[in-house]
Amino acid sequence: MEGIADSRILIPPRTKSRRAQAVVEQGIKAFFGGNALVAVIVLALITIFLFREGFGFFGQNLSNLRLYRQAGLEYVDIIRGVASRHEALSRNLSEIRLSEVRAAQKRNAPLEEINAALAPFDRFASAFSDTADNLHGIVSDLTEQASELKEQLFARAELLAQRSQLERSGAATAAEKIVVPEIDRAAALTRLREGSANFESVSAEMTAKLYNLLAEAPPLPDPAGQKAFEQWKTRTREYLAGLPAASEKLRTWSPDAPIPWYRSISSFLFGREWVTASFWQDWYGIIPLLVGSILVSIVALFFAVPLGIASAIYVSEIASAHEKRLIKPYIEFISAIPSVVLGFFGIAVVGQAVRAASQSSLLKWISFFPISERLNIFTAGCLLGFMAVPTIFTLAEDALRNVPRGFKEASYALGANRLQTIGRVLVPASLSGIVSAVLLGLGRVIGETMVVLLCAGNRIAIPDFTQGLGAVFQPVHTMTGIIAQEMGEVVRGSTHYRALFMVGLVLFTITLAINYLAQKLVARYRMSIG
Amino acid sequence: MVATLEMPETTSPTIVNQPEQVPKAEIERAMIEIEQLDFAYGAHQVLHGVNLNIPARAVTAFIGPSGCGKTTLLRCLNRMNDLIDSARITQGAIRIEGVDINAPGVDVVDLRRRVGMVFQKSNPFPKSIYDNVAYGLRIAGITKRSLIDEAVEKSLRSAALWEEVKDRLHVSGYGLSGGQQQRLCIARALAVEPEIVLMDEPCSALDPIATAKVEELIRQLKEQYTIVIVTHNMQQAGRCSDHTAFFYLGRLIEFDQTAKIFSNPAQRQTEEYITGRFG
Amino acid sequence: MIAIAFKSRRTRRTERVIFWLLRLATYFILACATYIFLDIGIKGSRTVFTSTPPFINLPFLTEPPQTLYVFDYDGKKMTLSDRQFREWKSAHAGVDVEATSVAYSAGGIWPCIVGTALLVIGSMALALGIGISSAIYLSEYSRNGRWIRLVRIAILNLAGVPSIVFGLFGFGLFVIFFGWNVSLIAGWFTLGLMVLPAIITASEESLRAVPQGLREGSLALGASKWQTIRKNVLPYALPGILTSSILGIARVAGETAPIMFTAAYAMKDEMPWQVAKFTDFFFQGVMALPYHIYVVSSKIPQNEYTERVQYGSAFVFLFLVMLIALTSIVLRERSRSRLSW
Numbered sequence A: 001m002e003g004i005a006d007s008r009i010l011i012p013p014r015t016k017s018r019r020a021q022a023v024v025e026q027g028i029k030a031f032f033g034g035n036a037l038v039a040v041i042v043l044a045l046i047t048i049f050l051f052r053e054g055f056g057f058f059g060q061n062l063s064n065l066r067l068y069r070q071a072g073l074e075y076v077d078i079i080r081g082v083a084s085r086h087e088a089l090s091r092n093l094s095e096i097r098l099s100e101v102r103a104a105q106k107r108n109a110p111l112e113e114i115n116a117a118l119a120p121f122d123r124f125a126s127a128f129s130d131t132a133d134n135l136h137g138i139v140s141d142l143t144e145q146a147s148e149l150k151e152q153l154f155a156r157a158e159l160l161a162q163r164s165q166l167e168r169s170g171a172a173t174a175a176e177k178i179v180v181p182e183i184d185r186a187a188a189l190t191r192l193r194e195g196s197a198n199f200e201s202v203s204a205e206m207t208a209k210l211y212n213l214l215a216e217a218p219p220l221p222d223p224a225g226q227k228a229f230e231q232w233k234t235r236t237r238e239y240l241a242g243l244p245a246a247s248e249k250l251r252t253w254s255p256d257a258p259i260p261w262y263r264s265i266s267s268f269l270f271g272r273e274w275v276t277a278s279f280w281q282d283w284y285g286i287i288p289l290l291v292g293s294i295l296v297s298i299v300a301l302f303f304a305v306p307l308g309i310a311s312a313i314y315v316s317e318i319a320s321a322h323e324k325r326l327i328k329p330y331i332e333f334i335s336a337i338p339s340v341v342l343g344f345f346g347i348a349v350v351g352q353a354v355r356a357a358s359q360s361s362l363l364k365w366i367s368f369f370p371i372s373e374r375l376n377i378f379t380a381g382c383l384l385g386f387m388a389v390p391t392i393f394t395l396a397e398d399a400l401r402n403v404p405r406g407f408k409e410a411s412y413a414l415g416a417n418r419l420q421t422i423g424r425v426l427v428p429a430s431l432s433g434i435v436s437a438v439l440l441g442l443g444r445v446i447g448e449t450m451v452v453l454l455c456a457g458n459r460i461a462i463p464d465f466t467q468g469l470g471a472v473f474q475p476v477h478t479m480t481g482i483i484a485q486e487m488g489e490v491v492r493g494s495t496h497y498r499a500l501f502m503v504g505l506v507l508f509t510i511t512l513a514i515n516y517l518a519q520k521l522v523a524r525y526r527m528s529i530g
Numbered sequence B: 001m002v003a004t005l006e007m008p009e010t011t012s013p014t015i016v017n018q019p020e021q022v023p024k025a026e027i028e029r030a031m032i033e034i035e036q037l038d039f040a041y042g043a044h045q046v047l048h049g050v051n052l053n054i055p056a057r058a059v060t061a062f063i064g065p066s067g068c069g070k071t072t073l074l075r076c077l078n079r080m081n082d083l084i085d086s087a088r089i090t091q092g093a094i095r096i097e098g099v100d101i102n103a104p105g106v107d108v109v110d111l112r113r114r115v116g117m118v119f120q121k122s123n124p125f126p127k128s129i130y131d132n133v134a135y136g137l138r139i140a141g142i143t144k145r146s147l148i149d150e151a152v153e154k155s156l157r158s159a160a161l162w163e164e165v166k167d168r169l170h171v172s173g174y175g176l177s178g179g180q181q182q183r184l185c186i187a188r189a190l191a192v193e194p195e196i197v198l199m200d201e202p203c204s205a206l207d208p209i210a211t212a213k214v215e216e217l218i219r220q221l222k223e224q225y226t227i228v229i230v231t232h233n234m235q236q237a238g239r240c241s242d243h244t245a246f247f248y249l250g251r252l253i254e255f256d257q258t259a260k261i262f263s264n265p266a267q268r269q270t271e272e273y274i275t276g277r278f279g
Numbered sequence C: 001m002i003a004i005a006f007k008s009r010r011t012r013r014t015e016r017v018i019f020w021l022l023r024l025a026t027y028f029i030l031a032c033a034t035y036i037f038l039d040i041g042i043k044g045s046r047t048v049f050t051s052t053p054p055f056i057n058l059p060f061l062t063e064p065p066q067t068l069y070v071f072d073y074d075g076k077k078m079t080l081s082d083r084q085f086r087e088w089k090s091a092h093a094g095v096d097v098e099a100t101s102v103a104y105s106a107g108g109i110w111p112c113i114v115g116t117a118l119l120v121i122g123s124m125a126l127a128l129g130i131g132i133s134s135a136i137y138l139s140e141y142s143r144n145g146r147w148i149r150l151v152r153i154a155i156l157n158l159a160g161v162p163s164i165v166f167g168l169f170g171f172g173l174f175v176i177f178f179g180w181n182v183s184l185i186a187g188w189f190t191l192g193l194m195v196l197p198a199i200i201t202a203s204e205e206s207l208r209a210v211p212q213g214l215r216e217g218s219l220a221l222g223a224s225k226w227q228t229i230r231k232n233v234l235p236y237a238l239p240g241i242l243t244s245s246i247l248g249i250a251r252v253a254g255e256t257a258p259i260m261f262t263a264a265y266a267m268k269d270e271m272p273w274q275v276a277k278f279t280d281f282f283f284q285g286v287m288a289l290p291y292h293i294y295v296v297s298s299k300i301p302q303n304e305y306t307e308r309v310q311y312g313s314a315f316v317f318l319f320l321v322m323l324i325a326l327t328s329i330v331l332r333e334r335s336r337s338r339l340s341w
């Protein structure tokens, strides 16, 4: 052990440029810290840009709604409502006829005989539908007038905006060159109302005719049909009783009644119609999309929750080590399947399979089978459920595995078997972990785009819940789907464009809330496990 | 300590503010002065009013029951506790060669280079033996191969490891036995030629032969280095230290010449601990 | 005693039944996945593989998508790609045929593969750069404070933001506000920021797995913080970081929604490197496999000729993504089994 006491000359004291060194270290730290802030910044930017692009929506939508009233479209829509309710009644009649025919076919009656028996009813139905002819005439005349007025008002508003923009940017001469035509809105509206003056006479005439018709309504052979027919008659009477109210509404309607500012928000949040690029009137109501997203998610979770939790329990408690080593990576592997491939698989295979199944004779007893659309809530829900399984599985398995061994051992020591231990100790102990797994699965499902875009059928309508469970087999559109589908085609800055950003904002808020809830639960779960 | 530390010619052996119940040792030159040190992890206070002067070029042993704060105090000496979020010195000061090491402009990196440390749990880097020892030199900016080679050999010899590893300098340090790993860590600490070496139970994983080697090493090192060693082995403390400090529940109970502590301790607690009646 | 024995026999039976149900559920999931792989694998391989050497349908992998022309001629049904059809026409000058055209259904998917590769490379480089730096800060430098809590909350929440919202954000910020238009670089940023939370989390985990002793040992030798990180922490964490980041690649490659209006074109004639000047490279839109699959499976009328390209692209895409995911999972399992500390 020689040489220890040698002189120490090896390392020079760390004097030179020490300050520079310190500055470099600080700089590196600041650089990393800056990167860590990116997450915060991005989150903030997402919020800002969704707001920035989306917020103008309310103003634009408000003027859209105001124009609807000022141009008299609202007025026409009152009459149109009366007419379309008449049409609905007409449709009901043909439904009654259809069930009548079915009932007769069950008795093996030949077709000619059925038709002969229903001939009076058919005459009644056609007479009924004829009663609205005048009404339809009024509607189509007024529609033309109102849309023309709307066009003019819209064009004028555009020109005005153009001019004020030019003025603001200082090009006063150019601004003056823009000729803004004067529109005699009052006159146009008066014409509109004149055109509808005979609404009252028409409706009175129709009422009289219908009462006569109802009085001589033919009886129906099938008792069930007869019952439906009686119900229809009551509805028709109610309809007729409501006609004076419509006239009253028309009389009191004023094109200049103010539309409060909050109507723009409420018509977005609670509006039941999403109609865009229409010649008549655009509506931006999020409800059909929201309902679509929610229904698809419910179906998805209906499949994913039991499957995900069951497989988590199986893998963490029951499976042999060998199985475990295979199953866990395989399920994780599933999570890597690109959603667009699943969507394509849905179109190519699942949709067909669902429709084929609904047509099979085994399932004939289900009232809403066979279904007509192969792409519907159910198809999309199945695939999304499949997608959510890995998320739920991984997190739930984690939660189960992290239950302290002591809990389990204590339970076994008391003589409980494995099932009792799982059901009474493990699952309750990890419950908040499992619930948060489900929530995160829900977050994934609600935010998923490609599968719903490809497989949910993309019909913007609230499903018909009168069919009960059958509603699940109807096509819908979803929040994610509508953004993906329409974003590429809208005019930048238009109301429609901003409405899509607002939908994105709603989606963002929903997923943040779900995420927040899940994190809260996980935190509580950590605490309770200790 | 922005400027380099200079060896003071003489240091007065006065011990400041020493509580009466702690007898003071006769110290010619204090290298490290610990003054009224209170230390806490969060709300949990671990050291209470420690006053201690550690002599230069001598071996000072810290003894005491597990959890009494020996490691904590040792880590205060090269500010290793900076790494622990909740840890902080709540009162008092530590001076090395008269300079307060916790003063604002002190360069921690330089401090740590001058105050080397061997950890309680051996922690070789997952690199080759050679790279382990050369690490500190390279960090310090030495690139000349021959210098490094020389220093590596010297340090490994000092740590009594050279003969065992000289043929496999370039295999991973992880491939060594526990005792060899600990000596590798000692060699690594020596390679950068610190002025003070802090050793936290350096022999806890070693067999008697290796322990003897390390003890011999410590005796040699004190010619040149100031050494502080934490040990649970009374014989070891007796064999190789010059001074011994006995800690109990975060307080310094007694500090004196090792011979005195082991033959005639002033405090009953010290005696009980040394004779094995508690702890 | 007897009562207990009887009860336990019954409970044992219910136990067995329920365990079987759980097993069934698990294997049902695996079966579904296997069915998907098989269906796409078998139908797709009809497009991608051939029965004659070289056994791989090279034109499908190396040609751009083309329109397919179908017509009857001389009693035979001809299906020709755009290019072939033009050649055929010049060879049969004067012959007038009535051809139906089917978009995208001929040719191959080469530009889509290239575009996806470019998108993945750029966005992963970006995400790894920012992600590893953030993770280093979070695990090595930060102390628990209000800011760090905020950062962590932001990361957690960012991870839950739907990809279509990232798409909207990328569109609003990069495409419109920065004026980058539909471009590679807008796609890089959108995708990169989307996987960022996953990369940060994975990197931080790997960094934290490096034992504290290595840091302390290095610092005690007089290394500065950055020297310690660079020489004694990062090298040991990097394999773990890269392994778990491969899963991020799978995610980036598989997403469609974020690139729909930030980077992807349905059809583009030039390859990405055919640009007039160097900077144009970054500001051009590209074709991408996932978007191509979306286009061919929903934007064109379906008929018997479209299946070839649909299944072919889905197969190639699935194969690539699954290969990446498999690599990641295998690497991770292996590193788990040889824990070094």
Ligand SMILES: Nc1ncnc2c1ncn2[C@@H]1O[C@H](COP(=O)(O)OP(=O)(O)OP(=O)(O)O)[C@@H](O)[C@H]1O
Pocket: B041, B044, B046, B065, B066, B067, B068, B069, B070, B071, B072, B073, B084, B120
């Ligand atoms: N990082 C830490 N955070 C909080 N408390 C700590 C930490 N490290 C040590 N402690 C506490 O400080 C006290 C002293 O610990 P220290 O490690 O200094 O004891 P020691 O004397 O070295 O014990 P041993 O002989 O077992 O090594 C103990 O009560 C311990 O629990």
Ligand SMILES: [Mg+2]
Pocket: B070, B071, B072, B120, B200
């Ligand atoms: Mg200790």
